[in-house]
Amino acid sequence: MEFLTQLIVAGLMSGAVYGLMAVGIILVYKSSGIFNFAHTAIVVMGAFVFWALITQLHLPFWLAVVLLLIWSLILGFLIQRLALRPLIGQPILAAIMATLALAEILNGIVTLIWPGLGRVYQPAFMPTGVIRAGNLVTISINQLASFVVCLVAFGIFTYFFQRTRIGLAMRATAEDQQLARSFGIKVERVLAISWVIAIITAAIGGILTACLYGVNPIVSEVAIYAFPAVIFGGLESITGGVIGGLALGVLQNIGAGYLDPFVGGGLKELAPYIILLLVLIFKPYGLFGYERIERI
Amino acid sequence: MRPCGTFDEDYRHDMAIIRTRFQWIMLGLLLVTLLAIFPYFLSDYVLSTINVIFITIIVVLGLNILTGYTGQISIGQAAFVGVGAYASAVLSTRLGLPFWICLPFAILVAALIGLIFGLPSLKLKGFYLAMSTLAAQYVIPWIIIHTPSITFGINGCPAASPRLGDLVINSEREWYYLLLIFVTVGIFFAKNIARTKPGRAFVAIRDNDLAAEIMGINIFGYKILSFIICSAYAGLAGSLLAHYQGMVVAEQFSLMSSIWYLGMVIVGGMGSIVGTIFGVVVIRGLRELVMITTPMLTTIFPVLKESLGAAMTSIGFGLVVLLFLIFEPRGLAHRWELLKNSMRIWPMPY
Secondary structure: OHHHHHHHHHHHHHHHHHHHHHHHHHHHHHHHOOOOOOHHHHHHHHHHHHHHHHHHOOOOHHHHHHHHHHHHHHHHHHHHHHHHHHHOOOOHHHHHHHHHHHHHHHHHHHHHHOOOOOEOOOOOOOOOOEEEEOOOEEEEHHHHHHHHHHHHHHHHHHHHHHHOHHHHHHHHHHHOHHHHHHOOOOHHHHHHHHHHHHHHHHHHHHHHHHHHHOEOOHHHHHHHOHHHHHHHHOOOOHHHHHHHHHHHHHHHHHHHHHHHHHHOOOHHHHHHHHHHHHHHHHOOOOOOOOOOOOOO | OOOOOOOOOOHHHHHOOOOOHHHHHHHHHHHHHHHHHHHHHOOHHHHHHHHHHHHHHHHHHHHHHHHHHOOOOOOOHHHHHHHHHHHHHHHHHHOOOOHHHHHHHHHHHHHHHHHHHHHHHHOOOOHHHHHHHHHHHHHHHHHHHOOHHHHOHHHOEEOOOOEEOOEEOOOHHHHHHHHHHHHHHHHHHHHHHOOOHHHHHHHHHHHOHHHHHHOOOOHHHHHHHHHHHHHHHHHHHHHHHHHHHOEEOHHHOOHHHHHHHHHHHHHHOOOOHHHHHHHHHHHHHHHHHHHHHHHHHHHHOOOOOOOHHHHHHHHHHHHHHHHHHHHOOOHHHHHHHHHHHHHHOOOOOO
């Protein structure tokens, strides 16, 4: 029993981070119809930028957060303006390839500025230690904190989309760009904002992952799990992304926990892709996605 | 467009790839250059670069048939190359079979795996399909690494050099000739697939799959066929790569190489065989250029770090692909057509 609860809790902890990164991808997809393969690179870059601000420049926490926000604004604006706006109306391969090329550029920039292998990341703002709940689970406070951060972020996003004006504008744009435009919503601005928010979620996800694994290429391997999470939850639903992330984390941990002895370990890296393939074969549009019906 | 005075008098002439005397002369010159001048006047380093380019051309030809002609996006081509490479290397090392048996077997295995990962294309298209090939990109290397009893796991699998009678093909020049044969056959085959019934079906599926289905094209069958051809090319290239290097490791077949292959298709021009060659040569050339210039840069500006080369290749590749997508989405093949047309009427403006 303890084994199972332990696996489920650990799955929820890591799944929340996948969910957070998935939300960023879904947000961009909903507003602009582009599936952002560069998300993993942005996650890594966000982790590195924040690490550099805190550890290399010794800035206080709040200033680093402000600078990270400014970085997201600039990057979001640049991506939207230089790379993706010229590609409106091009076939889907162009958009996919553009984000892949973008990912290569961002990876290159990260390698250029912070060469070599990973760095240990032991930020002062992350509490350490372990708590035990009865004899059911043992959680490191580090992971619990990142789980809480994700939940808070989900809460803020939900509030943002349901209650604020710009959130409403974003939902309207996602529904129908032409109609939104005719109601006086500045679609370009909405697209730029959705990119910026996506980059912020990526950065938070990257920082949380980096707290667990250090700032290194492993962060990007974890970030890729956001893709299966997105497909699992469905492309069109933000709630779907969150649930997809959590479910993926749980399934990944349970699968790896129970099946590892039979295959000789390492199933944890593989499980998300097996789940991805199964979802694609049996329920391609995910739990909450819209099924595409084609008519002539 | 065809120069004046070229008349097609029968069907055979109309369908010929090479139709004018000038084209025959150019082909002859090209053959002389490739067969006699390149292997004897270039250094081993340049020859090895050309050999890698040859192998890459075979990979990208397959990908261009799948992505450029059929319009199915695959970001898992490197994994299929890995399947071919490991199939060939394992047979060669574990069973001691000669290269000439390993090679067709590798093609078969890769085609089969390609067929399996092409199956989701029954229901999916666009980037959902890209997702399933992304899964292939992670599942296949994982399986290779985690079955060390067959594949030697992370240590990499050795592969013996091919033999032709008493001749062991292991120098760069011998490999050059061998690869040249395979590349020529590969190009010829790809060029002709594009001109046959399946080729036209591929293009129809790419342009509008609903319309294609209404015209009576068996979409699923042709999509699967396209996947099979694509991964068969990957398998051929993989087998050649394994025996050329003498050793394969699973890390070679990363997501990044798959992205590079796709970038070559974009830069060269989707749905063009000549474009494939241009794309591979340009992107590989860019990489060589960066690799040559970065040591100089680091000596001039010692602030720059040693990982500059890797960083600059990534950035350069990304920028080139992005610029091509924005400014010349039809790729170098289109520019080549424009150039040929303007040369044909040169020096007159009309």
